[in-house]
Amino acid sequence: MSAARSDILRQSLVISAVVFMVIAAMFGAGVFGGTPVQDLQNGALAADATILAPASRAFSIWSLIYLFMLAYTVWQALPAQRASDRQRRIGYPIAVTAVLNGAWLLAAQFTTLPLTVLTIVLLLVALGATMRLLVRHPPRTATESIFTDVTVGLHLGWVTLATVANITAWLTAEVAPESWSVVADVWGIAVLVAVVLIAAATAIGTRGRLAPALASAWGLIWIGVGRFSGEPESTPVAITAWIAAAIVVAVPLALWATGRRGELPRR
Template identity: 30%
Template sequence: MRASNPYKWGNLLLFLGVIAVNTLSVTLPLGGNSTAEISDRYHTYLTPAGYAFSIWSVIYLLLAGFVIYQFRSSTGARDSVQRIGIWFMLSCLFNMGWLLLWHYLYIELSLAAMVLLLLSLIVIYRRTRFIPNPTTGEKWLVRLPFSLYLGWISVATIVNVSVVLVKNDWGGFGLSGPFWAVIMLCVGTVLAVLVSFPYRDSIYPLVFVWAYIAIAVEHKDTNEVYFTGLIAAGLLLLYSIWLLLTPRRSRNRY
């Protein structure tokens, strides 16, 4: 166990910055554009129903738990917290950058910011998966927040790519929008399995279940997207349950 986390004040200030920017994006809103208005302007066959975005409340609540956890003298010096290092601060900067660029309609640049956010979360996620004999605090306040966060940003990146393509009138190589949506839903399903299986992480694919059901609900009149979303969500739900029921000796559970 090392000295107290040297990044704890930076983590706190930048996390508060994320909350502030998120609040302004709703109350002002930033750029005079609400998230719903931008979503409607660049609506794609992968755009989820509006309720899906309520997952941010859970993510930020858990991240607040992480920030508090790393301030405690008995836990902030643990290797599980120290390994995250500067990456949480970077993730906060990329999160704020994405929100500002998105609301001011720099859509292509917002995708670049989201990819950087995704990469920073991948680094954090991998580091949190190698905690030997995690304590209850580490399971709930170090591992869980970043499994959920990475899961949602993984889905959001796929959606943002589709937004950029729609904005730029991409022809889809002659294939229809619903067909490409089906392809991307399948790609996302494979991604959810490939990322979660090595770590026996049942939370990461559950985020895809949440998102896919919301996509199906939003596109219930487009049969290809609707049924693919529901079937993929069902398969990932069964897969998550299977991971959850895997014997403890073969994986670290939440």
């Protein structure tokens, strides 16, 4: 296959993958006869189901992520991007993340909580690998950075939080004993500390890219709101989540301020 045909195929597959993701999202929002996500799995994925579930307004970030994904899809399809070496490296990985995103929504609709956990973990791994490629092959322009690094970064940062929430939903609904609620606050705080460590490692690994931190912090803020003003109520978890949000954003800002971002060599 010639390089030109291979590039067109890549661009077409990215378009197809993102269209699939958007259709699945609409289905998950209750369009086309689908059941809204908060009502699936006996309510295990609802905003008031677990100690680490973000308040419902947190999920509005998906609209922003989808907007960036659609913008990337149009941009990467332009003739000027067809033979881009960077697009040749990241086009297929981004398509994989779009497919897994849509697959999670279908898994939530039609399968079981353990399969949703497996799917979202695969999505997190795919996003992490894609972000790593972007770091190793830095953008040449600010425009390219917005369409690629910001898009993947927002997706990665939010899915990091969503993975924690999804695993917690599964454990709470199907694994944890009745006594779980007695130590829920302690367990929730411990997990939030782990989230901070993961987010800090992400900031270092992505050389201070801010988008993942902002998306993770958004989720943490709304976990705090959910626990402070909703059910299950937990002031300790709410305060910890808000502190965690501040730390998550502070780490990449500190890397920028101290000039310790560095860059990985191109390969």
